[in-house]
Amino acid sequence: MPATDHKPRLGVWKFASCDGCQLSLLDCEDELLRVADAVEIAYFPEATRSHIRGTYDLSLVEGSITTAHDAERIQEVRRRSRTLVTIGACATAGGIQALRNFADIDDFLTAVYAHPEYIETLSTSTPISDHVAVDFELRGCPISKTQLLEVVSAFLRGRRPVTPAHSVCLDCKLKGNVCVTVAHGTPCLGPVTHSGCDALCPSYNRGCYGCYGPKENPNAAALSERLDQLGMNPSERLRFYRTFNAWADPFREESERHES
Amino acid sequence: MDDHGVSSVITLDGLQCLLDALARRGYQVVGPRVRDQAIVYDELARVEDLPVGWTDEQDGGHYRLKQRGDHALFGYAVGPHSWKRFLHPPRVGLWQATVVNEDRLHFEPVRDDAPRYAFVGVRACELAAIAIQDRVLMDDNHADPHYRSRREQAFLVALNCSEAGGTCFCDSMNTGPDVKTGYDLVLTELLEEESHGFLIQAGSDEGADILSELPGTPATGAHHRAAREVVERTRSNMGRSMPQTAIPALLMDNLEHPRWDDVAERCLSCANCTMVCPTCFCTTVEDTSDLEGVTAESSRRWDSCFNADFSYIHGGSVRNSTRSRYRQWMTHKLATWVDQFGTSGCVGCGRCITWCPVGIDITEEVRAIQGDSSQGEQT
Ligand code: SF4
Ligand code: SF4
Ligand code: SF4
Ligand code: SF4
Numbered sequence: 001m002p003a004t005d006h007k008p009r010l011g012v013w014k015f016a017s018c019d020g021c022q023l024s025l026l027d028c029e030d031e032l033l034r035v036a037d038a039v040e041i042a043y044f045p046e047a048t049r050s051h052i053r054g055t056y057d058l059s060l061v062e063g064s065i066t067t068a069h070d071a072e073r074i075q076e077v078r079r080r081s082r083t084l085v086t087i088g089a090c091a092t093a094g095g096i097q098a099l100r101n102f103a104d105i106d107d108f109l110t111a112v113y114a115h116p117e118y119i120e121t122l123s124t125s126t127p128i129s130d131h132v133a134v135d136f137e138l139r140g141c142p143i144s145k146t147q148l149l150e151v152v153s154a155f156l157r158g159r160r161p162v163t164p165a166h167s168v169c170l171d172c173k174l175k176g177n178v179c180v181t182v183a184h185g186t187p188c189l190g191p192v193t194h195s196g197c198d199a200l201c202p203s204y205n206r207g208c209y210g211c212y213g214p215k216e217n218p219n220a221a222a223l224s225e226r227l228d229q230l231g232m233n234p235s236e237r238l239r240f241y242r243t244f245n246a247w248a249d250p251f252r253e254e255s256e257r258h259e260s
Numbered sequence: 261m262d263d264h265g266v267s268s269v270i271t272l273d274g275l276q277c278l279l280d281a282l283a284r285r286g287y288q289v290v291g292p293r294v295r296d297q298a299i300v301y302d303e304l305a306r307v308e309d310l311p312v313g314w315t316d317e318q319d320g321g322h323y324r325l326k327q328r329g330d331h332a333l334f335g336y337a338v339g340p341h342s343w344k345r346f347l348h349p350p351r352v353g354l355w356q357a358t359v360v361n362e363d364r365l366h367f368e369p370v371r372d373d374a375p376r377y378a379f380v381g382v383r384a385c386e387l388a389a390i391a392i393q394d395r396v397l398m399d400d401n402h403a404d405p406h407y408r409s410r411r412e413q414a415f416l417v418a419l420n421c422s423e424a425g426g427t428c429f430c431d432s433m434n435t436g437p438d439v440k441t442g443y444d445l446v447l448t449e450l451l452e453e454e455s456h457g458f459l460i461q462a463g464s465d466e467g468a469d470i471l472s473e474l475p476g477t478p479a480t481g482a483h484h485r486a487a488r489e490v491v492e493r494t495r496s497n498m499g500r501s502m503p504q505t506a507i508p509a510l511l512m513d514n515l516e517h518p519r520w521d522d523v524a525e526r527c528l529s530c531a532n533c534t535m536v537c538p539t540c541f542c543t544t545v546e547d548t549s550d551l552e553g554v555t556a557e558s559s560r561r562w563d564s565c566f567n568a569d570f571s572y573i574h575g576g577s578v579r580n581s582t583r584s585r586y587r588q589w590m591t592h593k594l595a596t597w598v599d600q601f602g603t604s605g606c607v608g609c610g611r612c613i614t615w616c617p618v619g620i621d622i623t624e625e626v627r628a629i630q631g632d633s634s635q636g637e638q639t
Contacts, residue, residue: 031551038551153551162546166531166567169617173535174350174562178296178340181617183323191530191617205296216568217582219528226321226618 008156010035011043011056013077015063015070016097016125020142021088022062028145035149038156056081058155060148061134064090064125066097071122071131078132083155086128087148089141089244093213096141098125098247102255125247138163139194141211141244147196164195165216168208172199180207187227189240192218192250213245220254234258266468267461268476269450269483275333275458276307277474278417278445282378285470287415290346291380292339297325299339301346304380311336318426318499318610320619331456334381334449337425338609342538343386346377347410348393354545354558370559374409380417382443384436385428387418388607389538391442395601396541415466418443422451422490426499427610429623433502435607438491445471448487459487500610500623503630507604508595510630515587519628524583526618531564533612533620534589539605544569565589590625 012022022044028035035041042056059081065071078084086092094101100108105123109116128134138151138161147163154161168190172179180186180202188207190199196212214220220241227237238258241251270278282289283305291304294311304310310333317324318337328335353370360366382390390411397407421430421437430436439446444467448459459479462468534540544563549556563570565588571578579585597605606622613621 034551149551150548153549153553156551157549157553159547159549162548164567164569166564166569167528169530169532170535170562170564170567173532176300176341176345176350178298178300179323179532179615179617182321182615183296183298183325183340188617191528191532217529217580219525219582222526222528222618225526 007038007040008057009042009055010039010152011059011077011081012041012045013043013059013061013063014045015061015074015091015128016066017063017088017090017095019062021090021140022060024087024143024145024148025060028149031149035152039152054080057083058152059084060152061086061091061128062088064094064097064127065122065131066100066125067121069120074128074131083135084128084132085136085138085151085155086134087138087140087151088143089139089211089213090125091128092137092139092248093245094125094127094247096244096246099242100125101247102242127247136161139212140196144196144198166195167191167215168193168195168197168199168202168212171195171197172202175199175203177202180205181226181230185230187230187232187240189223192220192223209243210241210251211244213248214250218250220250221257224254224258234260266471267459267479267484268471268474269457269479270460270474270476271457272307272333274460274474274476275447278460278470279304279307279380281470281473282380282415282417285415286376287378288375289378289380291417292334292336294325298323299325299336301339301341301343301379307333310334310381315423316425318428318614320427320613320621321616322426322619323614330451332422332449332451334419334447335423335451337421337423337428338383338386338611340536340611340615342536342609342611343379343382343390344393344538344540346379347390347414348397348404348407348541351559351561352406354560356558357556359554370557372406372409374406374413376413376415377410378415378417381419381447382416383419383421383430383609384439385430385433385607385609386538387416387439387442388430388433388435389609390416392539392601392603392605392607393541395603396539416443416445418446418463420446420448420487420491421494422449424494424497424499425610425614427613427621428498428608429500429502429610430608431495431498431501432504433604433606433608437494443467448490450483450486450490459483500608500613500621502606502608502623503627505630507626508598510626511591511595514629515591517629519625520583520587522628523586523620523625524581527582527586527620528618529566529582529585530617531566532615532617533622534564534566535562536611536615537593537606538609538611539593539607540564542570565592590622593622594626 189210190208194212194215241255397404418439443463568577593605
């Protein structure tokens with residue numbers, strides 16, 4: 001981040017999301033005062049009521065684009081932001097709400113709302129990067145607060161954040177976990193999933209759910225063959241890939257292969 | 261087995277005395293234990309902590325613990341861990357830099373208090389792997405201080421294998437199953453109907469010292485014969501074998517072989533094989549700074565040639581495809597390692613086969629390139 005004579009201004013913006021990722025920042029307890037010291041928190045509806053106009057040195061954007069209004073609002077956020085970082089699966093991949101992309105939105109509306117005619121929504125939930133240029137994407141559902149602090153620290157110094165794109169398996173092995181797929185026969189998305197959670201689920205003998213989305217260079221088709229051997233039928237495999245990161249290309253394509 | 265002049269036979273009580281003697285000398289004793297349905301390496305205090313009566317069933321991408329029906333303490337093959345995690349730890353802090361007086365940086369190495377480890381149950385393939393890592397990480401001119409400080413203090417209680425795993429092929433790599441060199445003490449488990457003990461031999465002065473403190477009886481010719489039978493039986497039970505051919509030339513002459521595309525279809529580029537391999541030594545350095553921009557930290561962690569960042573240079577990654585990454589792994593292990601370090605980089609422990617989530621088998625891949633895939637299936 002270029003040196004300025006004022007404290008860098010931070011904006012936290014919310015689009016279609018559950019607020020969980022923004023809360024990760026509030027969850028930073030010990031570090032929160034240090035964050036508030038390092039930056040001027042200029043817009044953060046979850047934490048403050050102040051709405052400051054002007055420009056932002058660093059914008060953290062949570063949530064996906066699901067309405068025409070939001071599609072316009074993100075343009076405004078982009079215009080006001082020197083650096084724009086998207087945080088969480090909603091913002092980076094469309095989130096769990098992107099399940100609508102696989103179905104007919106009108107069916108959902110009539111099933112869920114008594115008066116669907118009052119609802120104005122797009123037929124899709126799409127990541128922020130489909131709408132504006134994004135400087136950095138921080139993955140996760142929810143994001144890891146350690147990684148969030150790392151990203152903020154990195155952007156304040158103008159360096160690349162350390163958030164590697166390797167598999168969850170690598171972290172599993174660093175921790176000395178016993179592989180749940182090999183030793184227990186448990187289906188696990190770790191081999192195709194982006195690092196970031198410190199292999200949380202495998203550390204508790206659960207298979208990875210893919211919260212951090214696809215790793216770089218994933219081979220979901222090969223993993224699916226293994227899932228098949230482990231006894232997952234096509235509709236289970238489809239649902240395995242179709243969760244928080246359902247609309248991320250490699251997971252979307254793989255889930256579509258299992259549609260019947 | 262190079263006998264340091266001393267050998268004797270000890271009982272299970274004698275083995276406990278060995279664990280106690282090591283602890284008394286200030287060693288942190290590490291050995292096989294059951295955790296999360298596998299045999300891992302962890303701290304050990306009592307003989308009962310060992311995986312008594314357990315064995316493992318191993319195949320490509322498959323590992324299951326099984327009851328043996330006897331009380332063997334070492335009746336299984338190697339598991340997901342190797343001694344690498346102790347000698348060449350997954351993460352090591354390197355240095356910290358702090359800004360003092362506006363623009364002066366103060367650098368401070370991260371203190372590395374290397375524990376004194378005693379490893380119990382180090383198999384022949386693992387001794388071979390340690391010898392390989394010694395060549396890579398303790399070369400006179402380029403020694404890694406973190407590895408060296410751990411390695412030089414380590415006490416190795418080796419083990420002649422009494423059980424070969426379904427993915428073992430040390431015999432065809434000439435690294436086992438019998439222990440030949442590089443240990444302080446070596447055990448052979450002698451388990452018969454009416455008796456259960458260990459032939460124990462010293463391979464170093466310290467080993468001989470400790471051995472002299474243990475309650476035991478002198479080993480007879482019969483004991484030595486029984487121990488030889490144990491390893492010969494193990495040798496005849498190898499789950500896999502590496503084709504006996506000039507592998508470096510075979511691979512380097514076939515860098516465009518269609519099999520690389522075939523394996524790339526199956527490989528997840530997940531890096532598990534490189535993580536579990538006891539000889540893979542690659543690391544990356546991660547540099548971070550804090551929120552205030554006052555302190556920076558540098559640390560090291562295991563890395564793998566299966567990651568894009570691994571071959572990242574100005575302009576991008578050199579190895580983008582899984583094909584090129586798998587080829588890098590296999591040619592390094594089996595071919596270019598020989599040019600670099602004078603031996604193969606593979607000791608035939610089988611970990612990369614068992615712990616590959618999709619069961620890719622390095623011996624089968626060699627066989628396929630050799631054009632002899634009919635023998636690929638071996639159990
Ligand atoms: S448990 Fe899952 S994430 Fe961990 S190594 Fe196995 S497949 Fe990979
Ligand atoms: S390449 Fe595989 S079999 Fe060879 S030493 Fe490494 S993990 Fe063991
Ligand atoms: S095979 Fe890959 S990870 Fe292993 S030592 Fe060679 S380059 Fe490093
Ligand atoms: S060979 Fe197996 S363990 Fe190694 S990267 Fe490929 S899928 Fe992962």
